[in-house]
Structures are given as structure tokens and as C-alpha cells.
Amino acid sequence: MGTTELPNSPAEVRGLIRTGQWRGVTAGVAPRYVQANLAILPQALAFDFLLFCQRNPRPCPLLEVIEAGQVEPALTAPGADIRTDVPGYRIYENGELTAEVLTLAEHWRDDLVSFLLGCSFSFESAMTDVGIPLRHQEMGCNVPMYITNIPTIPAGTFSGPMVVSMRPIKRDQIVRAVQVTSRFPATHGAPVHIGDPAAIGIKDISRPDFGDPVEIRSGEEPVFWACGVTPQAVAISSKPSLMITHAPGHMFITDQRDADYAVF
Amino acid sequence: MGTTELPNSPAEVRGLIRTGQWRGVTAGVAPRYVQANLAILPQALAFDFLLFCQRNPRPCPLLEVIEAGQVEPALTAPGADIRTDVPGYRIYENGELTAEVLTLAEHWRDDLVSFLLGCSFSFESAMTDVGIPLRHQEMGCNVPMYITNIPTIPAGTFSGPMVVSMRPIKRDQIVRAVQVTSRFPATHGAPVHIGDPAAIGIKDISRPDFGDPVEIRSGEEPVFWACGVTPQAVAISSKPSLMITHAPGHMFITDQRDADYAVF
Numbered sequence: 001m002g003t004t005e006l007p008n009s010p011a012e013v014r015g016l017i018r019t020g021q022w023r024g025v026t027a028g029v030a031p032r033y034v035q036a037n038l039a040i041l042p043q044a045l046a047f048d049f050l051l052f053c054q055r056n057p058r059p060c061p062l063l064e065v066i067e068a069g070q071v072e073p074a075l076t077a078p079g080a081d082i083r084t085d086v087p088g089y090r091i092y093e094n095g096e097l098t099a100e101v102l103t104l105a106e107h108w109r110d111d112l113v114s115f116l117l118g119c120s121f122s123f124e125s126a127m128t129d130v131g132i133p134l135r136h137q138e139m140g141c142n143v144p145m146y147i148t149n150i151p152t153i154p155a156g157t158f159s160g161p162m163v164v165s166m167r168p169i170k171r172d173q174i175v176r177a178v179q180v181t182s183r184f185p186a187t188h189g190a191p192v193h194i195g196d197p198a199a200i201g202i203k204d205i206s207r208p209d210f211g212d213p214v215e216i217r218s219g220e221e222p223v224f225w226a227c228g229v230t231p232q233a234v235a236i237s238s239k240p241s242l243m244i245t246h247a248p249g250h251m252f253i254t255d256q257r258d259a260d261y262a263v264f
Numbered sequence: 265m266g267t268t269e270l271p272n273s274p275a276e277v278r279g280l281i282r283t284g285q286w287r288g289v290t291a292g293v294a295p296r297y298v299q300a301n302l303a304i305l306p307q308a309l310a311f312d313f314l315l316f317c318q319r320n321p322r323p324c325p326l327l328e329v330i331e332a333g334q335v336e337p338a339l340t341a342p343g344a345d346i347r348t349d350v351p352g353y354r355i356y357e358n359g360e361l362t363a364e365v366l367t368l369a370e371h372w373r374d375d376l377v378s379f380l381l382g383c384s385f386s387f388e389s390a391m392t393d394v395g396i397p398l399r400h401q402e403m404g405c406n407v408p409m410y411i412t413n414i415p416t417i418p419a420g421t422f423s424g425p426m427v428v429s430m431r432p433i434k435r436d437q438i439v440r441a442v443q444v445t446s447r448f449p450a451t452h453g454a455p456v457h458i459g460d461p462a463a464i465g466i467k468d469i470s471r472p473d474f475g476d477p478v479e480i481r482s483g484e485e486p487v488f489w490a491c492g493v494t495p496q497a498v499a500i501s502s503k504p505s506l507m508i509t510h511a512p513g514h515m516f517i518t519d520q521r522d523a524d525y526a527v528f
């Protein structure tokens with residue numbers, strides 16, 4: 001089943017994932033509904049990670065925390081099961097990727113706490129809605145992401161640099177891009193930097209640390225937003241005994257609409 | 265030393281409090297600087313309380329969390345000491361008020377986690393700046409507060425109804441009041457209700473549960489905002505072995521300016 005034939009309802013898409021009838025990259029799936037990054041950690045690390053997210057809301061915009069012993073995102077997707085409704089998972093042990101799996105049936109433990117974090121799809125819709133084109137979408141590739149020299153605020157064992165995503169924006173559309181993304185603080189919000197990559201520690205804009213390079217054309221500036229890769233990178237670098245994430249691009253689809261998270 | 269003779273610098277005011285040279289209600293002290301509600305809980309309850317705040321940002325807008333073993337609000341007031349720099353504290357044991365003290369020297373424990381939460385002074389300044397008068401300020405009394413039938417989202421042992429504050433606003437200023445307070449989500453933000461008190465479970469508007477009654481005049485509607493009493497009430501009702509708060513009206517004064525917390 002291709003993406004274009006999928007139902008629009010998040011619950012129906014999650015049902016297809018849960019029963020193994022569809023699995024894939026979720027970009028463009030269930031348009032207008034909020035998709036989420038996933039990070040699952042043992043309860044012993046949960047306070048520090050929650051505090052890290054509270055201190056760094058731009059890269060770590062928390063949508064929901066599912067407490068230990070529970071598997072239902074009751075606030076953002078009632079009836080869903082976080083163990084089965086994501087179309088791909090990654091298992092990290094002591095900071096090393098040890099498996100990619102399609103369900104968490106064999107990895108679940110009752111001491112695991114699940115964190116759902118906003119992703120960039122919401123604010124990208126806000127930009128394309130007002131006629132700001134997105135180069136990586138035009139090119140059909142991943143958004144380029146870079147490790148910066150912008151520090152996050154540490155919490156417990158969690159610390160590290162902010163990871164940002166970059167979108168080239170025409171100079172006469174930069175103000176509008178700031179305005180429309182500012183409405184979505186729950187999905188990374190306003191840019192963290194506009195222009196010179198070197199000012200935030202990026203040495204070579206043509207070589208992203210994650211994702212794919214995209215062309216910056218004459219009349220455009222690179223604009224940088226805090227990226228949801230940050231909390232995953234920070235968590236993995238602390239080498240927790242177990243950490244589970246979604247597979248890249250395989251997000252959790254909530255029942256919340258983008259508009260539900262607009263500040264006004 | 266009266267309030268009017270106090271220095272404008274938050275650090276200097278905190279120094280006077282720490283050395284016992286001034287203690288009092290902090291309304292109007294260090295204008296334009298953010299003041300904070302304080303809740304201190306044992307580490308065993310810290311994850312649940314942090315999660316409660318994350319789930320209920322309107323009544324519980326977290327400004328900073330000071331981890332167990334630390335006493336400095338390093339993000340909002342570097343150099344301050346949470347044990348000495350608040351002009352009055354209340355000690356609760358098993359949900360009962362057992363003492364009012366001027367320092368925490370004799371009550372401090374290394375397992376205590378301190379939560380600083382935004383208060384209404386910031387958004388009240390935003391309203392008076394645009395010419396919206398505040399009745400309780402005109403009357404020189406406390407803002408009236410009410411227990412509503414609006415549920416909070418529970419977390420662990422913490423649950424309970426939302427407490428709101430009420431300000432009568434002229435009908436032709438209500439839209440402006442919504443606009444200017446919406447800019448301050450870190451200090452309760454936009455109203456949670458406008459008009460009919462019964463719709464949110466308030467039976468008698470002339471008898472607030474906390475604070476003082478104020479007159480609602482012809483041409484005015486009661487407008488309700490989430491109140492920082494909510495997290496304290498919720499925490500106390502869970503009867504923690506120890507909980508410490510600021511004394512009513514005796515807030516912690518941070519180095520952050522109101523404008524630092526405006527969303528834009």
C-alpha cells in the first residue's frame with residue numbers, strides 16, 4: 001500500500017501499522033495531523049530527561065509523556081499503543097544501535113517511560129501554506145541537519161550541542177518564515193539562527209551531519225531551526241542501558257491537528 | 265525599609281532579604297522583573313510534579329527547576345540561594361501547615377527539588393501598560409481566586425481542580441486583555457474563561473476561595489486566568505511528607521525581565 005492510498009484518519013493509519021498492513025516513512029501521511037519523535041528511556045533516567053526537555057524547549061518540544069507501566073498516549077492519541085503503532089523502531093543499548101524492529105513486543109519493559117516530541121512537519125506545512133517553498137521537499141530528499149556550537153542546558157547526565165535543520169529561504173520571505181513558524185512553539189517554533197553558518201559552528205554547509213545536502217541559491221539565506229534529533233543525540237551520548245527511538249522518518253502519528261498547537 | 269525605598273535590582277533586593285534587612289510582600293518590588301511562585305518537594309515526588317507541570321502549563325508555568333542537592337537558581341537568578349532569598353516560607357508536613365519561617369536553614373535537606381513557577385505580576389503589567397485597569401490593584405487588596413470545576417490532567421499522585429484568578433474587565437477591553445496576556449504563556453498566558461462564573465463551577469463570585477472579593481461593575485465581565493495556587497493546592501492535597509512554599513505574596517524575584525518571556 002503506497003502512501004497516497006492511505007486513509008486520512010490517524011487512527012486508521014495506526015491500525016494499518018499495528019496489523020502490519022503498512023509501514024513506511026510518514027512524511028505526507030495524514031496531512032494536518034501532528035507527528036511526533038519518540039524517545040523511550042528507563043524510569044531511572046526519566047526525571048533528568050524530562051528536565052532536559054523542560055530546559056530546552058526549542059529542540060525538545062514535549063507533546064506527551066507516557067508514564068512507566070503505561071503504553072497509551074492518552075492525551076495525544078487515545079487508544080493507540082506506543083509498542084506497535086510506530087512504523088519502525090531503533091533499539092540502542094549502552095549508546096550503540098543494536099536492532100531495528102517493527103514492534104516492541106520483545107523489548108518492552110514495565111519501567112520504560114515514553115516521550116513524544118514535536119517534529120518539523122507542522123511548521124513546514126505552515127510555511128508551504130503561505131507560499132514559502134522548501135528545497136528538500138522539491139528535491140525529494142531529507143532536510144539537512146548540522147551539529148552546532150550552540151550548547152543545550154544540561155540536566156543530570158544529559159548534555160550536548162544543539163542539532164539544527166536548515167532550509168534555504170529567499171531573503172524577501174525570511175520575515176514571513178519567522179512569523180509563521182513562531183506560531184508553533186510545540187514543534188520547534190521560530191528559527192534559532194538566520195544566515196552565516198560559521199556563526200553557529202557549522203564549518204561546511206555542503207556537508208550536513210545528518211540528512212542530505214541541498215542547494216542554497218542566489219538571493220537565499222540559510223535559515224536554521226532547532227531539530228528533534230537533538231534530544232535523541234543527547235540521550236544516546238549518555239549511553240543509557242536501553243533507549244528506544246522511532247526509525248528515522250518513521251514517526252508516530254497523533255490525533256492532534258497542527259492548528260491545536262498554534263499559540264494563536 | 266518600605267517597598268518604595270528598595271533598589272530596582274533584583275540581586276540587591278535579594279541581598280537585603282538574605283541579610284534580614286527587608287522582608288515583605290513583593291508586589292511592586294523590582295518592577296519589570298519576573299517574580300516566581302515556589303514549591304519545594306522531596307526528590308521521590310519530583311518526576312510526578314514535573315510531569316504535572318508539563319501537562320498543565322497554564323496553571324503551572326515552569327520557569328526553573330533546581331535539582332536535588334542544589335540551591336542556586338542558576339538559570340533565572342545566578343548567585344541566589346533559594347533557602348534564604350525568599351522573604352517568607354511556609355512549611356507543610358503531611359499536607360498540614362506546620363510553620364512559617366524566614367529562612368530554610370533548619371528545614372533544608374539534600375533530597376529537596378525546588379520548582380519556580382511564573383506568577384501573574386508579569387501579565388498584569390502587560391495589561392496596565394495598555395490602559396486596562398485592575399480592580400484589585402485599585403482597591404489595594406489581593407486578587408480573588410476560585411476553585412473551579414475545570415479538571416487538571418493528573419500525573420502520578422497529583423490531581424485536582426484548577427484554581428483561577430478573576431479580574432473584572434470592561435467589555436470593550438476584553439479582546440485587548442486576551443491579546444496582551446497571550447504574549448506571556450510563561451506567566452499563565454491567555455484567560456481560561458470569559459463571563460459566566462457558573463460555567464466553570466463558581467457558585468458565588470462574591471465569595472472567593474482565596475484572596476479578596478472585588479466589585480464587578482456594569483459594563484464589565486469577569487475574566488478568569490489559571491492561577492499559580494493550583495500546583496500548590498494540588499501538591500498539598502497529595503499530603504507529601506514535606507512541602508515548602510513561599511508565604512502568600514512573598515515571591516522569589518528573578519533576574520529575568522518580563523519581556524524575556526514574551527513569546528513575541
